[in-house]
Amino acid sequence: MKTKLIILLVLVSFLTGCDDYLLPADENNRKLEDIYTDAAFAEGLLMNGYVRLPNGGYSFTDVATDDAVSNDPNSGYRQMAGGKWSALNNPVERWAGAFAAIQYLNIILEETDKVEWAKTGQYVNEMFNDRTKGEAYGLRALFMYYLLQAHGGWTSGGELLGVPIITNSLSAESDFNLPRNTFEECLQQIYSDLDKAESYLPLDFEDVSDTSSVRMLEKYVGKTTMSDYNRVFGAFNRQRLTSRIVKGIRAQVSLLAASPAFSEGTSVSWEDAANDAAEVLNLIGGVSGMAANGGYWYAKKNNAEITAIALGRNPQEILWRTNVSDSKDLETEMYPPSLYGKGRVNPTQNLVDAFPMLNGFPIGDSNSGYDPASPYTNRDPRLSMYIVTNNSKFGPQNSTILTQVSKNNENSNGLNAISTSTRTGYYMRKLLREDVNLNPTSSTQQKHYVARIRYTELFLAYAEAANEAWGPDGTGSNGYSARDVIAAIRQRAGITQPDNYLASISSKEAMRALIRNERRLELCFEGFRFWDLRRWKEDITIPAGGMKIQDGKFEPMVVENRNYQNHMFYGPIPYNEILKAGKLIQNQGW
Numbered sequence: 001m002k003t004k005l006i007i008l009l010v011l012v013s014f015l016t017g018c019d020d021y022l023l024p025a026d027e028n029n030r031k032l033e034d035i036y037t038d039a040a041f042a043e044g045l046l047m048n049g050y051v052r053l054p055n056g057g058y059s060f061t062d063v064a065t066d067d068a069v070s071n072d073p074n075s076g077y078r079q080m081a082g083g084k085w086s087a088l089n090n091p092v093e094r095w096a097g098a099f100a101a102i103q104y105l106n107i108i109l110e111e112t113d114k115v116e117w118a119k120t121g122q123y124v125n126e127m128f129n130d131r132t133k134g135e136a137y138g139l140r141a142l143f144m145y146y147l148l149q150a151h152g153g154w155t156s157g158g159e160l161l162g163v164p165i166i167t168n169s170l171s172a173e174s175d176f177n178l179p180r181n182t183f184e185e186c187l188q189q190i191y192s193d194l195d196k197a198e199s200y201l202p203l204d205f206e207d208v209s210d211t212s213s214v215r216m217l218e219k220y221v222g223k224t225t226m227s228d229y230n231r232v233f234g235a236f237n238r239q240r241l242t243s244r245i246v247k248g249i250r251a252q253v254s255l256l257a258a259s260p261a262f263s264e265g266t267s268v269s270w271e272d273a274a275n276d277a278a279e280v281l282n283l284i285g286g287v288s289g290m291a292a293n294g295g296y297w298y299a300k301k302n303n304a305e306i307t308a309i310a311l312g313r314n315p316q317e318i319l320w321r322t323n324v325s326d327s328k329d330l331e332t333e334m335y336p337p338s339l340y341g342k343g344r345v346n347p348t349q350n351l352v353d354a355f356p357m358l359n360g361f362p363i364g365d366s367n368s369g370y371d372p373a374s375p376y377t378n379r380d381p382r383l384s385m386y387i388v389t390n391n392s393k394f395g396p397q398n399s400t401i402l403t404q405v406s407k408n409n410e411n412s413n414g415l416n417a418i419s420t421s422t423r424t425g426y427y428m429r430k431l432l433r434e435d436v437n438l439n440p441t442s443s444t445q446q447k448h449y450v451a452r453i454r455y456t457e458l459f460l461a462y463a464e465a466a467n468e469a470w471g472p473d474g475t476g477s478n479g480y481s482a483r484d485v486i487a488a489i490r491q492r493a494g495i496t497q498p499d500n501y502l503a504s505i506s507s508k509e510a511m512r513a514l515i516r517n518e519r520r521l522e523l524c525f526e527g528f529r530f531w532d533l534r535r536w537k538e539d540i541t542i543p544a545g546g547m548k549i550q551d552g553k554f555e556p557m558v559v560e561n562r563n564y565q566n567h568m569f570y571g572p573i574p575y576n577e578i579l580k581a582g583k584l585i586q587n588q589g590w
Contacts, residue, residue, distance in 0.1 A: 032107075035115055039128070042115045045108040046132055049139040050240075052101040054094065054146060055452050056322050058330070058431065061092060061530035066350040066542045068525070069560050071343055071423050081544075083563030087572035087590045092530070094150040095574050098143040099166070105140045106169040108132060123224040127232040130217070131240075134200030138241040138249065140167075141193035144186060145253050149531055152183050152262065153570025153587035160265025161585060162186030179583040180573075183265050187257055194250050198243045203283075205237040205312075238312025244283065245320045248453045251277040255461045258468070259535035261569050271476065273465035277458050278478040280319070284455065287480045287488050291317035294456045295493060295522065296385060298448070300435045306447050320452040326445040331436040336388070336427050337412040337420045339395045340438035345525065346424040347387045349545035349556055354520055355383040360490060360501040367501075375547075375554055381494035382521055388427035390549050396437045396444075401427065404549035415548060424546030424559050430525050451526075459485050460519045464512075472511040482511055486518055493521075540564045565589065 035042035062068040063077035070078045076091035085091075117128030147163045154160050164178040165186060181189075201217075207230045208215050211222055220229060230236075254276040257268035281289070293302055294317040305315055309324050335341020353363060358378045361368035371377060376389045388394050390403045403425045406414025415425050433446040466474060467482035475481045483502065490499055505511050516536065520529060533540050546559040567589025578584050 032111070035111060037116055039115060039117050042108065042111070042117075043132070045104045045111075046136055046139075048104040049101045049136065049143070052097050053139075053142070053452070054097065055450070055527070057450055058525065059527040060345050060525065061527050062525055063345060064091075065529045065533060065540070066348060066544055066562065067520070067529050068345050068347055068351070068428070069423050069544050069546075070345060071420060075344075078560075081560065081562050081564070085564075085568065087575035087578070087586070090572060090574065092150055092571060093574055094146045095163075095577060098147045101143050102140055102166060103169060105136045105143075106167060109136050109140075110169055112136070121225070121228040121231070123220060124228050124232060127220065127224070127229070130200045131232055131237075134197045134243075135241045137193040138197035138201070138246045141190045141197065141246075141253075142249050144190050144193070145249065145256070148183065148186055148190075148253075149256060150571045151573055151587075152186070154265070155585050156588045157585075160184070160262065161587075164584075165189050177581045177583050180585060183257075183262060184267060187253070187266055187268065190253055191250070194246050194253075197241065197246045201241065201243045201246065202233050203243045205233055205235060205240060205242055207234040235311055238314075239321065239323070244280065245453065247276070247280045247283075248319050248458060251280055251458055251461055252453075255465060256535055258465060260537045261535045270465045270468035271470075274462055274469050274476060275478070277462035277465060278476070280458050281455070281462060282478065284316075286478070287459075287484050289316075289455070290459060290488050290492065291315070291455065292492060293317065294454070295382065297451065297454070298431050298433070299385075300433055300446075303433075303435065303446075306449070309447075309449070317455055318451050318453075319455055319458070322450040322452065324447050324449045327448055328436045328438060328443070328445045330448065331432055331438060334428050334432055335395065335436075335438055336401055336422070337418060338401070339399065340440070342420045343413075343422055343427055344420075345428045346422045346546075347426040347428055347524075348424050348559065349426075349547050350542065351520070351524060352383065352387060352389070352426065352547070354517055355380040356495070356501070358494070358496055360495040360499045362501075365501070372554060380521075384429075386428075386430035386521075386524060388429045390425065390547075392429075394427075394429065395434055403427070415546070422546075424544070425549060426546070428525060456489070456522050457528075459489065460515065460522060463515050464519070467508055467511045467515060471508050472505060482515060486511075486515060489518055489522065534569045537569055540568065 061077055063070045063075055064081045072078065080091050112129055112132045116125065118124040152162045160183040161180040162183040163180055163186060165181045170176070202215065206215050208226055211224065211226055211229070216229060217233065254268050254273040256262060257266045258270045258273040293305070296302055297315060297317045306324065309315065314321060331341060333342050333344045336343050356362050357368040357370055358380060359369065363370040369378060376383065384392065388401050392401050393399065394401045401413050402411050403413055403415060403422055406417045409417040412418050412421060415422060433448065436446050437444040463482040463485040466476065470476055472483045473481045487499060487502055490502060491497060505514060519532065541562045541564050543558045543562060544560040546557050548555040548557050570587045572590035573584055573586050578586055
């Protein structure tokens, strides 16, 4: 797509970044004052917020949960799950990167009014200034959310703390010994920033055809020219932060705050979380706006849509995404070894067992028809769409993948056959383009993009919060219930209709279990499970299992134990930060 996000980065001197939230090192002769007459130089400050977003790729924190293991002994998440998680060794640490981004964003917010953003066009300078403020406020809120997610927690004194709220740029003379604000204070700062962001940003970056368009920000209707407005707020700027995306961020924040791990220390209710998610979903017509291909937006079977993405447009399933690019990196990491891959992320038996039968009943239910001797027969279609099981067809040549125990290890895909083989009896299929060919003699790439926020995530957030607020069938003022959302997701997945299992659920508790399971399935391998288990305060010590298949027999097995303690529902403040700032209080247990 056409975008300034990468091009502008090479124009500025702030690319070097910073390890803490100090001002960037002065590595050339340009000064901060130069931004006032050099708009591209000034925008580089804002771009440093974008490039530090942690969701530009897949983290695969699933390896630290009961959903996956890795065959890479050096995987930080594998070591973390094995008991090596500490304030000194934290693979999910967000402190340094987030505060570095916030420093840049604070600088641009302080200086943007002084920048000559444009030399021509009525209101153009003001519009560029508004857009810059909106994006900066929204990004600052998003980084604060990441900090709360990774580092918010309860102290030994029984207080739920967040992180220091820093809304002014810091210099070498600043006081860095700052205490942590309460979690609630951090939330209110986030909401304040999101409110400001929405006031400055349009719902979407789209070209308008007249100066009275409803797509225009109200303050500029009838006051500027169509070409000037489109120059600043038009389609050329798609994938930058918009008011619609800001609403999605608000929904994520509220879901975290209302969750069991944090709710006792916040003022955010489940009703708030449901309504915040609904505010985004109602813009696409609620449940009727759910994308039919929302379960396979990344896949070969969706190639036509991916190829057709142009000029920054989003598919129906996507609220916010990265750029589309040609690559084979993900397949190189995840393909089975017979297809020249490293097989890094191996789904667990725990996750496989979470997929219901085709009739919608869990495999442990007497009505399911599950056969342990033929465990992959008549299962939820998402199982075969997301996971490579024994005897699956997979890859550019539709090869048969055998994960069963290989005699004399002649089959490299077999259980523990070689160092890049599966450890669980399964390979990951989700997120991969099976039309990528890794054969060195005929290697090919395909188009990929990463979804920063999918609408399915927001539908599941609404279902979770609506059920907790109003029960399975309550709708609040939104016109659709948790049951309605889950019914649509399961029908889209291919569960046999009518869905008698869903119809049998009457209590909030049973619906909660189903919603959490559907979230587990729909969002697997996208980096949600690690954070979900913690905000729900569910058991994080369940061993990761696999399936040993030998001589036609299926034998479940334990692959890895999970060595977590109760205080690990909350991540630590980095040890080095505790040493540097005596006013910082560590979370309990760390």
